[in-house]
Every structure is written in structure tokens, then in C-alpha cells.
Amino acid sequence: xxxxxxxxxxxxxxxxxxxxxxxxxxxxxxxxxxxxxxxxxxxxxxxxxxxxxxxxxxxxxxxxxxxxxxxxxxxxxxxxxxxxxxxxxxxxxxxxxxxxxxxxxxxxxxxxxxxxxxxxxxxxxxxxxxxxxxxxxxxxxxxxxxxxxxxxxxxxxxxxxxxxxxxxxxxxxx
Amino acid sequence: xxxxxxxxxxxxxxxxxxxxxxxxxxxxxxxxxxxxxxxxxxxxxxxxxxxxxxxxxxxxxxxxxxxxxxxxxxxxxxxxxxxxxxxxxxxxxxxxxxxxxxxxxxxxxxxxxxxxxxxxxxxxxxxxxxxxxxxxxxxxxxxxxxxxxxxxxxxxxxxxxxxxxxxxxxxxxxxxxxxxxxxxxxxxxxxxxxxxxxxxxxxxxxxxxxxxxxxxxxxxxxxxxxxxxxxxxxxxxxxxxxxxxxxxxxxxxxxxxxxxxxxxxxxxxxxxxxxxxxxxxxxxxxxxxxxxxxxxxxxxxxxxxx
Numbered sequence: 001x002x003x004x005x006x007x008x009x010x011x012x013x014x015x016x017x018x019x020x021x022x023x024x025x026x027x028x029x030x031x032x033x034x035x036x037x038x039x040x041x042x043x044x045x046x047x048x049x050x051x052x053x054x055x056x057x058x059x060x061x062x063x064x065x066x067x068x069x070x071x072x073x074x075x076x077x078x079x080x081x082x083x084x085x086x087x088x089x090x091x092x093x094x095x096x097x098x099x100x101x102x103x104x105x106x107x108x109x110x111x112x113x114x115x116x117x118x119x120x121x122x123x124x125x126x127x128x129x130x131x132x133x134x135x136x137x138x139x140x141x142x143x144x145x146x147x148x149x150x151x152x153x154x155x156x157x158x159x160x161x162x163x164x165x166x167x168x169x170x171x172x173x174x
Numbered sequence: 175x176x177x178x179x180x181x182x183x184x185x186x187x188x189x190x191x192x193x194x195x196x197x198x199x200x201x202x203x204x205x206x207x208x209x210x211x212x213x214x215x216x217x218x219x220x221x222x223x224x225x226x227x228x229x230x231x232x233x234x235x236x237x238x239x240x241x242x243x244x245x246x247x248x249x250x251x252x253x254x255x256x257x258x259x260x261x262x263x264x265x266x267x268x269x270x271x272x273x274x275x276x277x278x279x280x281x282x283x284x285x286x287x288x289x290x291x292x293x294x295x296x297x298x299x300x301x302x303x304x305x306x307x308x309x310x311x312x313x314x315x316x317x318x319x320x321x322x323x324x325x326x327x328x329x330x331x332x333x334x335x336x337x338x339x340x341x342x343x344x345x346x347x348x349x350x351x352x353x354x355x356x357x358x359x360x361x362x363x364x365x366x367x368x369x370x371x372x373x374x375x376x377x378x379x380x381x382x383x384x385x386x387x388x389x390x391x392x393x394x395x396x397x398x399x400x401x402x403x404x405x406x407x408x409x410x411x412x413x414x415x416x417x418x419x420x421x422x423x424x425x426x427x428x429x430x431x432x433x434x435x436x437x438x439x440x441x442x443x444x445x446x447x448x449x450x451x452x453x454x455x456x457x458x459x460x461x462x463x464x465x466x467x468x469x470x471x472x473x474x475x476x477x478x479x480x
Contacts, residue, residue, distance in 0.1 A: 015222055018299030018310075019230040025304070025440055032380055034304050068201075069212050070219045071301045071308075073337070073344075076197035080190070122305045125202065129351060130377050 013039040033142040045089040045107040050162040053090025057083040213339040220342035227298040289451040290409035307347035314341040324448040330413040330436030358405035387429040
């Protein structure tokens with residue numbers, strides 16, 4: 001049961017992202033703020049940290065490919081970035097503590113790096129012309145805050161679910 | 175310090191990067207048609223997405239309802255004030271409409287650039303990373319959607335169809351940075367209509383830019399901008415927005431106006447795809463070819479189905 005729950009949650013998050021994207025952009029005073037939901041990659045980072053790096057990379061490749069084909073039509077962008085982020089997260093956890101707050105900060109940091117890479121990529125191919133400062137204030141900051149809210153609400157649930165799976169895995173093996 | 179990559183992994187990574195760069199450059203080159211596996215993935219994900227979109231739209235609908243309930247009193251006051259004008263306007267519209275019809279009969283003019291078949295569609299997703307302004311609809315080529323059709327909401331024009339698969343289609347919104355996305359537009363001036371080309375979007379002002387306006391003509395703030403139908407794709411008379419500022423353009427030869435779009439680009443739910451009744455010319459707007467498209471209508475309009 002829990003075995004199928006992990007990919008199922010990933011699919012649900014993948015499908016929920018664009019629904020939450022419909023709320024954005026938000027008008028805040030004079031500024032237009034963009035909130036980019038990054039639920040799936042946060043979940044995959046959690047899988048990578050608490051469960052298995054290899055499996056997280058495979059999920060990342062699969063969902064990254066879907067993301068590329070369905071939403072942005074540039075095949076290879078997310079299908080490269082998602083596994084890379086999962087790989088880095090899984091490798092970095094060897095050097096730091098596995099507490100929930102630490103993983104939350106680490107995953108948000110990785111998402112911020114990913115957003116920055118995406119910004120440079122899209123400005124490289126001239127899809128966007130916004131300057132770096134307005135990217136940081138109107139896109140990156142609101143995105144990180146929104147995803148922090150999401151993680152602080154559901155991070156413990158992810159951890160609980162993944163731990164249940166790890167325990168089951170260990171029981172099956174013994 | 176353990177070794178971060180073993181040799182085998184390093185080679186795998188490098189090969190992977192080369193492969194992906196090749197894929198990226200391949201998919202950047204041709205962005206008009208989706209190939210077969212792409213179409214399959216798009217339709218499958220689109221199907222799942224439309225299932226999720228229904229309850230999501232329902233919930234956002236409830237929020238909107240609550241929001242409008244809170245504003246009822248203010249709105250009611252304002253609407254009552256406008257109601258009196260409305261009756262007069264309605265009578266005027268009726269007489270104008272009947273007059274227009276009889277005049278049309280008189281000159282035997284059957285089709286106009288204004289006529290279009292509306293096709294209702296629901297937004298099932300918005301590109302979550304929001305770098306390209308793009309939404310995905312639940313209607314595709316099997317419902318009669320073709321490339322380059324105009325897409326609008328009840329308030330005004332929002333964009334055009336940029337990619338079609340059998341059951342979904344993608345809309346490129348007006349806010350795009352794509353330099354090939356131009357819309358031929360008219361400013362309803364006081365004395366006469368003024369032509370211009372809508373191209374580009376000012377991200378700082380969040381307004382559209384209308385370029386190539388004849389500098390001898392007067393464009394004023396607050397005037398309405400509609401599609402002209404002369405670009406060969408869009409029907410005539412779809413509201414785009416209203417003029418907020420007029421300046422001269424970079425070279426000082428023509429005028430340029432900033433336009434506040436009439437449609438609200440966030441929270442898009444139900445949209446209308448407009449199919450022009452009069453035969454359309456699929457100009458170089460689409461794929462950047464400079465071939466003679468006016469004399470070969472049949473072949474060029476068929477390309478959306480591929």
C-alpha cells in the first residue's frame with residue numbers, strides 16, 4: 001500500500017502544480033509577484049534525503065521529462081535539472097544533520113539555485129528580458145516564501161510517509 | 175573526503191549532458207508542431223490534468239463567489255447608476271443593428287471580418303514555471319482547433335493558439351516576449367480609426383505596446399483598442415484594451431502607445447477560441463517563412479493539423 005503511495009503522491013503534486021500556478025501572478029501594490037509552485041521537486045528532494053538517492057533521480061528524470069514535454073516544449077531542461085538537484089541533495093545529506101528543519105532549508109536553497117539556473121537559461125535563449133534585480137525581488141523571493149509555506153505545512157507529512165516506506169522496506173528485507 | 179564521482183559516473187554524466195544539450199537545441203529549433211510521442215504524452219497528461227482541474231476550478235469558483243458577495247453592495251450601487259444609460263444604449267444598438275442588416279442586404283455583403291464561430295474551452299493548466307506565458311486548454315484538433323486561432327475571455331483578447339495536439343492546445347498569451355507575435359489593431363479614435371501593430375510587452379509597466387502608429391494622427395489616452403482583422407488570423411473587433419500613454423518610438427518616426435489589457439491574465443478559467451468565418455491567411459506570423467501565402471490558402475491553413 002505504502003509502496004504505491006510514494007509515486008502516487010508525486011503524480012498528485014505534479015498535477016497540482018499548474019492549478020496553483022493559476023493563482024499567479026499576484027498584484028501586490030505596484031509590483032506583480034510571480035509564485036512558482038515547486039512542490040514536486042521539494043518532494044523528490046525529501047525522497048532523495050530520507051529514502052534513496054537513486055530512486056529520487058529516476059523519479060526526477062521521469063517527471064522532468066513529462067514537465068518538459070507538457071509545459072515548456074524544451075525537452076531536456078527539467079529532465080536534466082530534476083535528477084541533478086536530487087543527486088546533489090542526496091550527496092549533500094552525508095555532510096549535514098537529517099533534521100526536518102535542516103532538510104527544509106536545504107531543499108529551499110536547492111530550489112533557489114535551480115530557479116537561478118533557469119533564469120540564466122531563459123535569458124540566454126531570450127525568452128525573458130527582465131533584469132536580475134527584478135527577478136530576485138519579484139520572482140525568486142515570493143517563490144521561496146510560497147514554497148516555504150508549503151513545506152512547513154506538508155514537510156512533516158512527507159517525512160512521515162517516506163519513513164513508513166523505509167521501515168516497510170527494512171521489514172521486507174529481513 | 176570521499177571521491178565525489180567515480181570515473182564511470184563522470185563519463186555517464188558527460189554523455190548525458192551532451193545528449194541533453196542536443197535535445198534542447200533540437201526542441202528549440204522547431205516549436206510549431208508536436209511530434210507523435212510528444213502528442214501522446216501531452217494528451218495523456220492533459221487528460222489527467224483536466225480531471226484535476228475540475229475540482230480545482232470549482233474551489234476557486236467558490237472563492238470568487240465569496241469575494242463578489244462581499245462587494246455586492248458597492249457593485250449594486252454602481253450598476254444601478256449605469257442601468258439607466260443601459261436602456262438608452264440598448265435601444266440605440268437595436269436600431270443600429272437592424273439598420274446594419276438592411277444595409278448589408280442592400281449591398282449583398284454576406285461575410286465580414288467580424289464573424290467568427292466561438293468554441294468554448296476550459297483552461298486545464300498554466301505553465302507552472304511561468305517563464306513563457308502560456309496556458310493549456312482542453313480542446314484540440316479533434317474539436318476543430320487550429321494553429322493561430324484567437325483566444326479571448328469575455329473581457330477581451332488574451333492570445334493565440336501556438337500548438338495543437340488532438341485533445342489539448344497551447345495558448346501563447348499576449349504578454350509573450352516572442353518578437354514574431356504581432357497583432358494588427360485599431361485604436362477607436364474620436365474622428366477615425368487609427369491602425370497600429372501590437373508587438374511586445376513592457377514587463378515593468380505590465381502593459382502591451384502598440385507600435386507603428388502614423389505620427390500625423392492623434393491617439394489619446396483612454397481610447398479603446400480592438401483587433402483589426404487585417405492580420406489574416408484574428409476576427410475583427412475583439413477588445414484588447416485601452417490606451418494609457420502615447421510616446422514616439424525609438425526612431426522618432428512613428429508613434430507608440432502603451433495599452434492596458436482589458437482581460438485579466440491571472441485566474442483564467444473559461445476562454446473562447448474564435449474561428450474566423452472568412453478564409454484566413456496564415457501569414458509569416460506563424461513560422462517565419464516569406465513564401466507567398468495569399469494565393470495558396472488551402473495548403474497553408476491545413477498545417478495546424480499535423
